[in-house]
Amino acid sequence: MFSTTTAGQCPYAPAESGAEDAAAARAHKAEENRGRPTLAFERKTPYADYIGVDTLLDLQRTRTDEPFESTFIITTQVMELLFSLVQGHWEAARDALEADDVPGAIARLRSSCNAQDVLNASWGLLSDMTPTGFNRFRDSFGEASGFQSYGYRRLEFLLGNKSAAMIRPHKAMGDVAAELTGLLERPGLYDAALRLLDRRGLPVPAEAVERDWTQAYEPSEGVERAWAEVYADDRPGNELLLLAETLMDVAERVTRWRHTHLMAVKRTMGAKPGSGGSNGLTWLARNAEQDVFPELWSLRSTV
Incomplete structure (x- = not known):
């Protein structure tokens, strides 16, 4: 009043x-x-x-005298901050799609692309780290691994790469586990886009509109056909086509991130086992091969 x-x-x-x-x-x-x-x-x-x-500068606490360790810590911290920024944009875009606000969703996705570009470029800070330099401080971080990043796990869940097992490393961190569980149980960014297509009358299969959100997204020929109908109308004013292409911008940057991560690890430590207990390169290579928003890629071979 x-x-x-x-x-x-x-x-x-x-x-x-x-x-x-x-x-x-x-x-x-x-x-x-x-x-x-x-x-x-x-x-x-x-x-x-x-x-x-x-507070920020106090967080660079190296455990060795190796100069590369400081670069490694700062780069990783920058990435974590950017994970949080991207997450905020993706969640806002998802919520906008659920509210039928396509222009709002596109705006947030474009903002996320700007953050993703900086995120991908941050790998350049580690480009001059040699295997011998890395080995001089590697033992200092023990079992610590980027695999344990809950900031990155939030992004994977929002992309549809869901797995309840991936919450287990964070069980002792109650708030983190609760947030990841919430993301696991809700529709992701791509799910929200498909639900929007369904509300707009496109032939999205029912199993893609309402499903067990805790499960990883699986590609569908029916979903590809729905997106193909979107691409068939390539008039400048088709906001669904603009949405599809903006989602592709996001997906391409995620793929670029995964491949650059793979190359950075291959360059600094080769095929040695990962510090977190994984088989290192094999794990990263398998993740890099997964298409983000798969039908938006596969339809390019058919339209």
């Missing part, structure tokens, strides 16, 4: 008032400083406080 106002005043929302007050304060400060930046603060700088710089 609006507050009571005096003659000549217009009611406004408190948030708008706060934004106006903040803008006025910045203008006053700029005038007071005569265009120069503020140099004196009683406490830590507002930048350090807002970003949490002290």
